[in-house]
Each structure stands twice: as C-alpha cells, then as structure tokens.
Amino acid sequence: MADSALMHTYGRLPVAFASGKGVWLTDTEGKQYLDGISGIAVCGLGHAHPAVTEALCQQAGTLVHTSNLYQIPHQEAAGQKLTQLAGMDRVFFCNSGAEANEGAIKLGRLHGHQKGIDKPQILVMENAFHGRTLATLTATGNRKVQAGFEPLVSGFIRCAYNDLEAVKNILQSRQDVAAILVEPIQGEGGLQSASEEFLTGLRQLCDEHQLLLMLDEVQTGNGRTGHYFAYQAYDWKPDVLTTAKGLGNGFPIGAVMAQGQAAELFQPGHHGSTYGGTPLGSAVVKAVLETLERDNLCQQAARIGERMQARIQKHLGGLDALVSLRGRGLMLGIELDRPCAELVGLALEAGLLINVTAGSVVRLLPPLIISESEADQLVDQLCELIKDWLNTPPTS
Numbered sequence: 370m371a372d373s374a375l376m377h378t379y380g381r382l383p384v385a386f387a388s389g390k391g392v393w394l395t396d397t398e399g400k401q402y403l404d405g406i407s408g409i410a411v412c413g414l415g416h417a418h419p420a421v422t423e424a425l426c427q428q429a430g431t432l433v434h435t436s437n438l439y440q441i442p443h444q445e446a447a448g449q450k451l452t453q454l455a456g457m458d459r460v461f462f463c464n465s466g467a468e469a470n471e472g473a474i475k476l477g478r479l480h481g482h483q484k485g486i487d488k489p490q491i492l493v494m495e496n497a498f499h500g501r502t503l504a505t506l507t508a509t510g511n512r513k514v515q516a517g518f519e520p521l522v523s524g525f526i527r528c529a530y531n532d533l534e535a536v537k538n539i540l541q542s543r544q545d546v547a548a549i550l551v552e553p554i555q556g557e558g559g560l561q562s563a564s565e566e567f568l569t570g571l572r573q574l575c576d577e578h579q580l581l582l583m584l585d586e587v588q589t590g591n592g593r594t595g596h597y598f599a600y601q602a603y604d605w606k607p608d609v610l611t612t613a614k615g616l617g618n619g620f621p622i623g624a625v626m627a628q629g630q631a632a633e634l635f636q637p638g639h640h641g642s643t644y645g646g647t648p649l650g651s652a653v654v655k656a657v658l659e660t661l662e663r664d665n666l667c668q669q670a671a672r673i674g675e676r677m678q679a680r681i682q683k684h685l686g687g688l689d690a691l692v693s694l695r696g697r698g699l700m701l702g703i704e705l706d707r708p709c710a711e712l713v714g715l716a717l718e719a720g721l722l723i724n725v726t727a728g729s730v731v732r733l734l735p736p737l738i739i740s741e742s743e744a745d746q747l748v749d750q751l752c753e754l755i756k757d758w759l760n761t762p763p764t765s
C-alpha cells in the first residue's frame with residue numbers, strides 16, 4: 370500500500386480481520402482462521418470474551434477516565450486482585466510492557482541510589498527483549514532493535530543468559546550493580562527458558578549483594594505458562610515483577626509490581642501516568658483476572674500445553690530438521706534447523722495464525738481458552754504444513 374498514511378514500522382501480512390470469537394478470527398473476505406498467536410500473547414481469553422465485553426461496555430457507559438489526581442476504586446480493586454494473584458505487595462498501573470519495564474528500571478536505579486551507588490547499573494541478558502522505548506531498547510539484547518537509535522541509555526551491563534558464573538564474576542568485579550532484569554522465558558529471543566538453577570541462583574546472588582531481582586513477565590504473565598506468573602513454579606519471589614500483554618486481553622494496560630522493601634521505593638512525585646489504571650482499564654483487568662481464576666485457565670494452559678508438546682513431538686520428533694521443542698504452558702516454540710519465516714505466510718493461507726521468532730523458531734501462543742480438539746487441530750495442521758515445507762525443494 371504505497372499510499373498508506375502509516376509509518377513504515379511493520380511488515381504486515383496481506384490480511385485484515387473483521388471479527389473474532391474465541392480462538393477463531395474471520396477476515397474481511399469471510400475466511401476463518403484458527404488463532405495460534407493471540408495478538409502476541411495478548412488475548413488469553415480469546416476474542417470477544419463475554420466477561421471482557423461486558424466490563425468494557427458497562428464501564429464505558431458509566432465512567433472512562435478521571436485522573437490519578439483522584440481516588441479510583443476500580444484501580445484499587447484491580448490492584449488488589451493482581452497483587453494477590455501475583456504474590457506482590459503493591460502495583461503501579463501503566464499502559465504497555467515497555468512502560469512497565471521503564472518503571473522497573475526506575476525502581477532499580479532508586480534502589481541503587483539509596484545504597485549510595487552514584488551510577489547504578491542494571492544487569493540485563495543477551496537476547497533479551499524489554500521494549501522499544503530508549504531505556505528498554507537499550508536493555509534489549511538485540512542489535513537490530515538498537516541500531517540507528519544511538520546514543521543508547523547508560524547504566525546497563527549485559528551478560529549471557531543462563532550463565533550464573535558470568536553473573537557471579539560481574540558482581541565480584543564491580544560494586545555498582547543495583548538490579549538484575551530478566552525474562553523467565555525469552556519470548557522474542559526464541560522461547561529460550563531460564564533454567565531453575567539460573568533463576569534461583571540469581572535470587573540468591575541478589576540477596577547476597579542486596580540487588581533487586583526484577584522479572585519481566587510481560588509475555589509470560591497472566592496464566593500463559595501454566596501459573597499466573599512463571600516465577601510461581603519456584604519457591605521464591607522476585608522483588609519487582611512487570612507484566613502487560615495478557616493483562617487487558619487487548620485493552621492496553623501494563624503493571625509494575627513489587628514486594629518487600631522494593632514496594633516502598635516509589636514516593637509521591639517519583640512516577641506517574643495520565644492514563645495508567647483508568648476506571649475503564651481497571652474494570653477490564655478485574656474481569657480478566659477473575660475469569661482466569663474462575664475458569665481455572667492456568668491449569669488449562671498447563672494441561673493443553675503439555676498435550677500440544679506431546680503431539681508435536683509425535684508428529685515431528687523423528688525429523689532431523691527438528692532441533693528442539695521449547696517453552697512451557699501455552700508458550701511453545703518449535704526450533705528448526707533452518708530459517709523458517711516462510712511458514713508464517715503458508716500457515717496464513719491454510720487458515721492458521723502462527724509466528725516465527727529468532728529466525729528459526731515457530732512460536733505458538735494460542736488463547737488459554739483453547740479446547741483440546743482445537744489444540745489438536747492447530748498442531749495437526751501446523752505439523753503437516755511444516756513437513757510439506759521441509760520436503761519441498763526451495764524454489765529459485
């Protein structure tokens with residue numbers, strides 16, 4: 370579309386959707402698609418979920434926005450529910466994942482200054498993705514995201530993911546680290562999971578050195594991995610926890626949470642947002658979280674995720690081209706031995722929405738409400754497509 374008024378930030382696929390219901394989307398020509406990506410881990414409750422529609426319509430007709438100058442009972446209620454499910458003490462609502470991570474970075478720096486560090490550093494990981502604002506693109510471990518936007522923000526140190534020795538070495542050689550920011554599973558970076566030893570080791574190192582452990586659960590949160598938050602698979606807590614994507618089921622909202630001393634760091638004047646936690650957004654968050662809880666969607670994500678992994682293994686396990694199956698719950702990656710971005714267009718033609726990340730990893734993030742038979746259909750069709758594609762000699 371040469372005459373589009375939009376900036377050229379996206380390479381868009383040649384399809385537009387007109388409506389959705391559950392795990393199904395219908396395009397403007399009337400063709401149906403099975404949604405294996407949920408708007409990138411956003412629509413965990415699927416499309417047009419009645420609880421979300423109701424909260425949106427009811428609140429839109431009552432009160433959309435006032436301002437954080439005033440009390441917002443819906444924000445209090447959403448915050449109560451979210452911190453309870455997340456095991457945190459306090460929350461600040463913002464409008465996106467990047468903004469939530471900006472809040473975390475500010476908490477990390479405040480903590481550092483309180484410890485008397487002049488220029489506090491935040492430790493971040495290779496292949497990380499934390500967003501597109503200047504601080505979060507600096508924290509991101511991908512040159513493609515950063516190139517052209519230098520000078521980058523100072524105050525970040527990078528180290529290898531899943532390499533506890535590397536982290537120990539950095540903490541031994543410098544005294545200015547204030548916090549560690551890490552994803553439990555690297556969603557954009559190819560569905561690589563942090564090992565339990567790595568995360569638990571980071572928790573211990575943060576305790577020893579009095580650093581904040583800050584988890585970016587923008588993508589892994591809100592039931593996606595089979596827990597409300599991925600860290601809940603372990604028996605410790607982070608100091609700071611960020612989330613967004615699944616929190617509003619498509620309504621743009623993010624959250625930075627904290628527990629213990631970290632929850633008391635922000636004081637009046639430190640941080641703010643015009644839109645964060647409006648009555649409308651808060652009503653939606655409450656509806657989403659209550660639905661996740663009422664319908665046991667964490668357990669469902671865990672169960673269907675295991676079923677899908679086993680079924681993918683059955684279809685593709687014997688192939689040399691399969692390098693690994695990655696992920697947890699309904700955050701799954703099929704790593705192939707070659708670049709496979711082409712599969713996205715082929716799947717689209719076949720009526721499946723999938724994504725490829727890190728060049729050679731097919732990523733599946735279906736709605737948490739997906740049924741067993743829909744999950745089987747997604748896996749069967751996708752695996753047939755992958756096999757056909759692997760067997761077709763490259764054209765030209």
Ligand SMILES: *Cc1c(COP(=O)(O)O)cnc(C)c1O
Binds near residue numbers: 467500501588614
């Ligand atoms: C998507 C994502 C972000 C950025 O969220 P936006 O809402 O696009 O700003 C940050 N961190 C992780 C892990 C993500 O997956």
